[in-house]
Amino acid sequence: MESSKEIVIVGGGITGLSAAYYLQKEIKEQGLPYKVKLVEASSRLGGKISTLKKDGFTIERGPDSFLSRKTPAVKLAKEVGLDDQLVRNGTGQAYILVNNKLHKMPRGSHMGIPTKARPFLFSNLFSFKGKMRAGFDFVLPKGKEVQDQSLGGFFRHRFGNELVENVIDPLLSGIYSGDIDDMSLMATYPNFYRLQQDHKSLIKGLRKTLPKSPRSTKKKAGVFYTFKDGFESLVKQTEQKLDKGTITLNVAVDHIEKKDHGYHLLLSSGEVYKADAIIIAAQHETLPKVFSQYDFFHEFDLVPSTSVANVAMAFDQSAIKRDINGTGFVVSRTSDYRITACTWTHKKWPHTTPEGSVLLRCYVGRPNDQEVVDLTDEEIKDIVLEDLNKTMNITQAPKFSVITRWRNARPQYTVGHTERITKIRGKMAEMLPGVYLAGSSFEGVGIPDCIEQGEKAVDNVLEFLR
Numbered sequence: 001m002e003s004s005k006e007i008v009i010v011g012g013g014i015t016g017l018s019a020a021y022y023l024q025k026e027i028k029e030q031g032l033p034y035k036v037k038l039v040e041a042s043s044r045l046g047g048k049i050s051t052l053k054k055d056g057f058t059i060e061r062g063p064d065s066f067l068s069r070k071t072p073a074v075k076l077a078k079e080v081g082l083d084d085q086l087v088r089n090g091t092g093q094a095y096i097l098v099n100n101k102l103h104k105m106p107r108g109s110h111m112g113i114p115t116k117a118r119p120f121l122f123s124n125l126f127s128f129k130g131k132m133r134a135g136f137d138f139v140l141p142k143g144k145e146v147q148d149q150s151l152g153g154f155f156r157h158r159f160g161n162e163l164v165e166n167v168i169d170p171l172l173s174g175i176y177s178g179d180i181d182d183m184s185l186m187a188t189y190p191n192f193y194r195l196q197q198d199h200k201s202l203i204k205g206l207r208k209t210l211p212k213s214p215r216s217t218k219k220k221a222g223v224f225y226t227f228k229d230g231f232e233s234l235v236k237q238t239e240q241k242l243d244k245g246t247i248t249l250n251v252a253v254d255h256i257e258k259k260d261h262g263y264h265l266l267l268s269s270g271e272v273y274k275a276d277a278i279i280i281a282a283q284h285e286t287l288p289k290v291f292s293q294y295d296f297f298h299e300f301d302l303v304p305s306t307s308v309a310n311v312a313m314a315f316d317q318s319a320i321k322r323d324i325n326g327t328g329f330v331v332s333r334t335s336d337y338r339i340t341a342c343t344w345t346h347k348k349w350p351h352t353t354p355e356g357s358v359l360l361r362c363y364v365g366r367p368n369d370q371e372v373v374d375l376t377d378e379e380i381k382d383i384v385l386e387d388l389n390k391t392m393n394i395t396q397a398p399k400f401s402v403i404t405r406w407r408n409a410r411p412q413y414t415v416g417h418t419e420r421i422t423k424i425r426g427k428m429a430e431m432l433p434g435v436y437l438a439g440s441s442f443e444g445v446g447i448p449d450c451i452e453q454g455e456k457a458v459d460n461v462l463e464f465l466r
């Protein structure tokens with residue numbers, strides 16, 4: 001008979017919650033004598049997932065959706081009984097704001113890379129010279145094999161600056177709230193590196209490997225999912241499935257000590273939890289603090305985090321004088337705007353907005369405009385309204401606005417990220433056996449990536465304890 005073991009999870013965002021869920025599932029299925037505790041520093045679960053219901057609107061303060069083709073999130077939704085709550089986004093024209101003008105995203109763009117010649121050649125998003133330069137991708141030799149390089153540098157080399165600045169940068173840097181020129185290719189889009197190595201030309205590689213879109217007149221299905229009752233329903237439903245007494249809120253793990261047998265976790269409440277294995281599902285800044293006696297965690301000082309503010313504004317339909325038929329736009333650095341993106345939420349996610357109303361969701365906080373996040377609500381509101389007015393001609397004040405500041409909440413995968421994480425994991429295996437890292441600072445920021453990392457950490461813990 002195996003002896004009883006304690007597993008502690010640090011952090012109750014989606015990573016920690018999914019780890020707790022899958023651990024308890026395995027423990028029950030395999031009849032293991034293990035106990036799971038999850039310690040969350042704040043007063044609520046969900047971390048960056050936060051839904052606000054107000055006057056009939058469903059407002060996502062953090063993530064609003066996830067890519068449906070990435071399976072771990074759909075799998076978790078099914079596990080916790082939310083599959084009938086999954087909703088796909090409404091599709092429509094996406095726009096890009098370049099040099100202060102809205103342009104349609106050319107048809108056939110994949111992450112900004114053109115895969116169809118005609119829409120690209122006829123697009124007024126690029127100059128003749130810019131179009132010619134993008135064509136170099138067909139003739140340039142494949143790049144040298146390197147361990148990593150800057151995402152921006154990689155695309156600039158293949159397509160030139162114009163394609164990068166007008167389309168690729170606004171699309172990709174928004175996903176990470178980062179600077180494309182600092183970001184790591186291998187930690188964010190290693191598939192582009194491999195395509196280029198295998199096919200020489202990225203465009204040719206994409207054309208060969210992307211699934212063919214069916215020649216149908218039917219409207220295409222959206223590629224994102226959210227939950228009818230708000231993203232936070234995933235958090236609540238997962239929590240419901242956990243054993244009673246699993247979760248401790250309002251208590252931070254302040255320090256972790258390695259002992260002869262396992263670990264002691266010193267909590268902000270003054271209590272000490274014993275653990276045989278630990279999953280750290282908190283952002284990387286936590287590690288040098290809780291493991292202050294281990295210098296190698298200072299490697300994380302090279303992983304910066306950026307801040308953003310999410311601004312949701314609700315209007316009467318009549319307030320919008322220039323309605324645009326589409327789902328939103330991203331903003332290029334060449335535009336004189338401070339918002340970086342705007343989703344027409346009422347069109348992309350109609351279930352979030354009452355009839356006759358409009359819900360716009362914008363972001364501010366480019367890497368070179370971090371101070372905007374510290375302005376007052378009134379100042380941020382004015383900045384956003386001024387920008388929106390330029391494109392949509394808004395004649396009435398919003399019915400209400402909701403501003404959510406996310407300070408240092410977006411970990412930046414800068415060049416060398418994957419090697420850094422591998423190095424830290426190697427040191428941990430040697431010096432802190434049974435402690436595992438999972439979550440947005442390490443191997444992917446998207447919700448499905450975080451859930452997948454939670455599942456992987458569960459496998460590691462079970463193997464370690466066996």
Ligand code: FAD
Nearest residue numbers: 011013014015041047048063064253282439440445446447
């Ligand atoms: P977190 O959600 O950060 O949770 C970590 C938890 O650990 C927190 O609750 C924290 O309080 C706790 N903690 C920290 N230190 C301690 C400690 N010492 N002791 C105990 N607890 C501790 N992804 C998408 O897929 N789609 C999107 O649309 C999308 N939009 C986003 C929009 C915004 C504004 C942001 C900020 C992120 C967005 N993301 C999106 C990314 C995604 O939301 C995050 O990567 C993901 O939610 C991170 O989950 P996590 O559990 O790893 O971390």
